[in-house]
Amino acid sequence: MMKRFILVIIMMISTLGVYSFKNNATDAKKTSYASYYHDKFNGRKTASGEIFDNSKFTAANRTLPFGTMVKVTNLKNGKEVIVKINDRGPFHASRALDISKAAFNEIGNTDHGTIPVEYEIVD
Numbered sequence: 516m517m518k519r520f521i522l523v524i525i526m527m528i529s530t531l532g533v534y535s536f537k538n539n540a541t542d543a544k545k546t547s548y549a550s551y552y553h554d555k556f557n558g559r560k561t562a563s564g565e566i567f568d569n570s571k572f573t574a575a576n577r578t579l580p581f582g583t584m585v586k587v588t589n590l591k592n593g594k595e596v597i598v599k600i601n602d603r604g605p606f607h608a609s610r611a612l613d614i615s616k617a618a619f620n621e622i623g624n625t626d627h628g629t630i631p632v633e634y635e636i637v638d
Contacts, residue, residue, distance in 0.1 A: 547611035
């Protein structure tokens with residue numbers, strides 16, 4: 516009886532440990548580069564089915580679920596913006612996000628095609 520009780524306690528602790536590790540891993544801040552959408556994509560459907568609008572604060576990411584809100588910080592000037600994931604991409608290994616032109620202008624300058632960013636999921 517005592518052995519079963521100890522085994523159950525060990526299993527519960529292991530399960531909680533794995534659960535908390537997974538939550539921290541997905542909520543961690545990540546660094547990469549962000550680019551912005553060209554105007555030619557205005558009015559086209561995104562992978563989520565929404566119509567793309569370069570004046571809204573939206574973004575594409577390869578793996579985050581649609582509707583996820585992400586805080587993006589420009590590492591050069593510290594400016595931040597919150598965007599909603601509504602598309603898939605970018606399909607370039609050095610970038611993690613494609614953000615709308617409005618969001619890019621909020622934190623950077625569109626004269627530069629990419630900017631170094633830190634991004635994290637927000638609730």
